[in-house]
Amino acid sequence: MIAIYIIIGIVVLLLLIFVGIYNSLVRLRNQVRNAWAQIDVQLKRRHDLIPNLMETVKGYMKHERETLEAVTNARNLAQGAIGKGVGAQSKAEGELSGALSKLLAVVENYPDLKANQNFLALQEELTSTENKIGFSRQFYNDSVLGYNNKTQMFPSNVVAGATGFKAGEFFEVEVAAEREAPKVSFS
Amino acid sequence: MWEQIRFNQIRSAILVAAMAVLLLVIGYFLGLVFLNSAIAGLIIALVIWMVMNLIAFFQGDNIFLALSKARKIERDDHPRLFNIVEEMRIASGLEKMPDIYIIDDPALNAFAAGRDPKRASIAVTSGLLQKLNRDELQGVIGHEMAHIKNRDVLLMAMCGVLLGTIVILAWYATRMLFFGAMFGGRRSSSGGGGQAQLIIFAVGIILMILAPIAAYLIYFAISRKREYLADASSALYTRYPDGLASALEKLGGSTAQLQSANQATAPMYIINPFRKKGKAASDLTSTHPPISERIRILRSMAGGASLADYDTAYRQVRKGRRGFVSASAIASVGAVGLREAEPEAARREPEPDKVERTREVSDLMWRLNDYRTIICDCGTKLKVPPKLKRVNVKCPHCGRINPI
Numbered sequence: 001m002i003a004i005y006i007i008i009g010i011v012v013l014l015l016l017i018f019v020g021i022y023n024s025l026v027r028l029r030n031q032v033r034n035a036w037a038q039i040d041v042q043l044k045r046r047h048d049l050i051p052n053l054m055e056t057v058k059g060y061m062k063h064e065r066e067t068l069e070a071v072t073n074a075r076n077l078a079q080g081a082i083g084k085g086v087g088a089q090s091k092a093e094g095e096l097s098g099a100l101s102k103l104l105a106v107v108e109n110y111p112d113l114k115a116n117q118n119f120l121a122l123q124e125e126l127t128s129t130e131n132k133i134g135f136s137r138q139f140y141n142d143s144v145l146g147y148n149n150k151t152q153m154f155p156s157n158v159v160a161g162a163t164g165f166k167a168g169e170f171f172e173v174e175v176a177a178e179r180e181a182p183k184v185s186f187s
Numbered sequence: 188m189w190e191q192i193r194f195n196q197i198r199s200a201i202l203v204a205a206m207a208v209l210l211l212v213i214g215y216f217l218g219l220v221f222l223n224s225a226i227a228g229l230i231i232a233l234v235i236w237m238v239m240n241l242i243a244f245f246q247g248d249n250i251f252l253a254l255s256k257a258r259k260i261e262r263d264d265h266p267r268l269f270n271i272v273e274e275m276r277i278a279s280g281l282e283k284m285p286d287i288y289i290i291d292d293p294a295l296n297a298f299a300a301g302r303d304p305k306r307a308s309i310a311v312t313s314g315l316l317q318k319l320n321r322d323e324l325q326g327v328i329g330h331e332m333a334h335i336k337n338r339d340v341l342l343m344a345m346c347g348v349l350l351g352t353i354v355i356l357a358w359y360a361t362r363m364l365f366f367g368a369m370f371g372g373r374r375s376s377s378g379g380g381g382q383a384q385l386i387i388f389a390v391g392i393i394l395m396i397l398a399p400i401a402a403y404l405i406y407f408a409i410s411r412k413r414e415y416l417a418d419a420s421s422a423l424y425t426r427y428p429d430g431l432a433s434a435l436e437k438l439g440g441s442t443a444q445l446q447s448a449n450q451a452t453a454p455m456y457i458i459n460p461f462r463k464k465g466k467a468a469s470d471l472t473s474t475h476p477p478i479s480e481r482i483r484i485l486r487s488m489a490g491g492a493s494l495a496d497y498d499t500a501y502r503q504v505r506k507g508r509r510g511f512v513s514a515s516a517i518a519s520v521g522a523v524g525l526r527e528a529e530p531e532a533a534r535r536e537p538e539p540d541k542v543e544r545t546r547e548v549s550d551l552m553w554r555l556n557d558y559r560t561i562i563c564d565c566g567t568k569l570k571v572p573p574k575l576k577r578v579n580v581k582c583p584h585c586g587r588i589n590p591i
Contacts, residue, residue, distance in 0.1 A: 031280075038277055121266070128270035135278035138426065143280075 021159040028147040032168050035140035036086075039171065042132045043078070043093060049129060050075045050100075053122050057103075060113040067103050074099040086169040097130070137171050144168040199342060202409050206349045206402055210236060213356050213398050216391045221363060232356060239348045247344045248300040248308060255298070257288035257310040264551055265289075268316060271325050272309060275332040278424040285309050285335060289316070291552050294445040295438045298456045299331040299340055307335045313552055314443060317545045319434055326421055326431025330457055333420030339413040346406050353402040357395045364392060411476045418481055419497035426492045432485035439478040480504060561589050 054068060061068065074096040081092035104123070113119055148167045151160040159165075210232055218228015242250075262269045268287060276284055281304050288310035290296075295315045301307030309331045319327065334340055422428035438458050445460040459475045487500040553560065557573040565585040579590045 035280070042277075124266060124270065128267075128274065131270075131274045132277050135274050135424075139278060139280050 017155075018159055021156045022163060025147075025150060025156065025160055025163070025165050028143070028150055029165065029168075032140070032143045032147050035136065035143045038136040039133065039140055042129060042136050043082075043089075046096070046126075046129045046133065047075060047079055049122065049126055053126065056116065056119050056122060057107075057113065060110050060116075061106070064103075064106055067099075067106055071096075071099045071103050086171055090171045093133075097133075100126070100130075141170050144170055199409055199412065202405050203342070203346060203349070206346065206353070206405050209398055209402055209405075210349060210353050210356075213353060213360070213394065216387070216394055217356060217360055219387055220391045221360075232352070235356070236349065236352045239352055240345065243344045243348045244302055244341075247302065248306070248340075251300050252288055252308060252310065255290055255310065257290045257308075258555055260287055260289050260551070260555070264554065265316065265547070267321070268311070268324070271321065271328050272332075275325065275328045275424055278329070279332045279336045279420070281332065281336055283307070285332075287311075289313055289551070289555070290445075291555075292443075292445055294443040294460070295319075295441045296445050296456045296458060296460055297327050297331055299334040301335065302341045302344070303338065304335055307340070309335075312445065313548045314441070315438075316548045317541065318437055318441070322425075322427060322430035323434035323437065325425050326427070326434045327457060329421030329424040330417045330431060332424065333417040334413070337413070337416060337420065339417065343410060343413065346409055350402045350406045354399045357399045360391070360395045364388075364395070414475050414481070415484075415501065418485060419494050419501075422485060422488060422492050422497055423494060428485040428488045428492060428497075432482045435478055435482050435485070439482070559591070561591065563587055563589055 050071065054072060057068065074092070078089075078092040078096045081089045083089075104126075107113055107123075150156045151165050151167050211229060214228045214230075214232025215225045216228065217232070218225045222228060260268075265287075272287055273284060283305050285299070285301065285307040286309075288308055290310055290312045292312045293314040294312055295318055297309065297311040297315055299307065299309050309328065311327070315324070315327065418431065421431050425431070435458070445456070458478060483504045484497065484500045487503055488496050550560070553570050559571040559573070561569040561571060561580070563569055563582040563585065564587055565582060567582055567584045569580055569582060569589060571580060571591055575591070577591065579588050581588055
């Protein structure tokens with residue numbers, strides 16, 4: 001009789017552990033999804049800001065057509081990449097970041113533009129949106145790391161495997177320009 | 188990962204329990220000495236504590252914000268501050284944006300209020316907005332956001348209430364003891380057991396004197412731990428401990444005193460608002476760890492921005508004492524890189540300098556006080572008080588008459 005009780009006890013205990021792990025997996029996966037939604041909000045905000053920025057900048061920067069076009073194109077590409085998976089989207093957004101920072105670097109040459117109140121407000125919004133994208137990416141990646149650890153480490157990996165939890169994908173920003181080694185010349 | 192970070196939760200719980208026991212002991216003796224019934228004393232102590240707890244829980248943040256004369260501002264009033272708070276909200280993974288308040292005071296300080304992350308507020312002084320640059324402000328807001336995220340605000344409010352109850356009870360008890368001694372309390376008539384009564388009486392007196400001191404010490408111990416934790420979290424959120432370190436240097440170097448703070452509200456601020464007038468924030472503050480030590484810890488976080496890195500720096504600076512982050516919390520967090528410091532020349536955003544920041548903030552304070560701004564044709568901004576009865580004002584620069 002006692003043996004049966006012990007076996008029942010062990011089965012119940014295992015079941016409880018299984019449920020506990022399953023619930024924490026669900027919670028972590030929801031956190032990852034929520035974190036992704038946060039990134040999405042900020043990316044959308046950036047896409048919305050760019051036409052405004054173009055409108056303000058256009059009048060001042062007559063000689064920077066290429067830089068302006070690069071930003072517009074990168075924005076359209078990023079807009080098109082929405083919903084095509086984390087990898088594709090992070091690549092397109094990386095390009096957009098690169099194009100934008102080039103544009104904002106050129107602004108230094110236009111003192112009139114820098115004095116424009118409208119532009120200054122836009123610039124604060126844009127800088128902050130870039131920061132927010134950075135921070136939401138940071139939170140997303142931290143969440144993915146925690147979730148992936150849980151799906152891959154024993155014993156939770158057994159539960160994850162049995163119930164179909166797959167590892168999440170990191171949001172990496174890779175800008176082609178950033179990966180090139182800086183050129184140093186001593187001439 | 189983030190909810191596994193629960194350092195010190197147990198130690199805090201033990202300290203809170205110690206305070207609660209202290210309160211019950213006081214109630215017990217009060218009952219014994221004055222009411223001849225220990226149970227009655229216990230019940231009175233518990234009732235006072237409960238009532239104060241309920242008030243603190245439901246109205247604590249409003250009372251606190253009102254006490255510190257904080258005024259709520261909207262996004263348009265100071266977009267940069269709003270953006271920074273939102274950045275830190277995102278970095279900490281908080282769902283709801285806290286309300287933002289401003290205190291019109293040249294002192295440099297900030298605090299967080301609100302019982303849970305859904306109902307939270309952050310208040311900063313106008314001096315802080317003027318003196319700190321964006322990175323420094325981000326560090327400070329990160330620290331406050333950590334208080335909200337770690338639910339320190341509720342913990343400290345509950346501890347504050349416990350402390351307050353103990354102090355009040357002890358105060359009344361000592362008054363009553365003196366009163367009783369002077370006029371020969373009614374117990375003298377009951378006779379018998381004089382020896383035992385005397386002992387209880389003596390123990391009671393000693394307890395009434397020691398209990399508030401003990402309660403203060405426990406309270407400060409809890410408060411200091413939460414400050415370290417908030418610093419560590421701020422470094423984790425911003426990935427840039429130097430920002431908070433440099434902000435703390437400015438805060439510590441400032442000599443302005445916050446007008447609206449009082450003893451009970453002190454632990455809520457980012458640095459202790461009390462110090463000798465005219466002196467820089469000294470290391471003898473007790474609700475907060477010494478500022479110089481907090482700065483040294485942040486500055487020596489060379490390897491990364493994770494909690495484990497903070498812990499390493501903490502032990503380094505405090506000379507091999509026990510760390511305060513639990514081992515499991517360290518193990519659960521991977522390596523976290525530092526944000527690269529941007530070279531000043533390469534900054535995308537030309538930051539508003541101190542003069543511009545000061546103008547921005549003083550304009551904001553004029554607006555909040557319902558002053559109207561009239562721009563004269565010569566470019567001078569005239570600030571018109573709300574109660575002015577005249578129909579026009581003369582510009583002090585060019586002498587033009589401007590209609591209001």
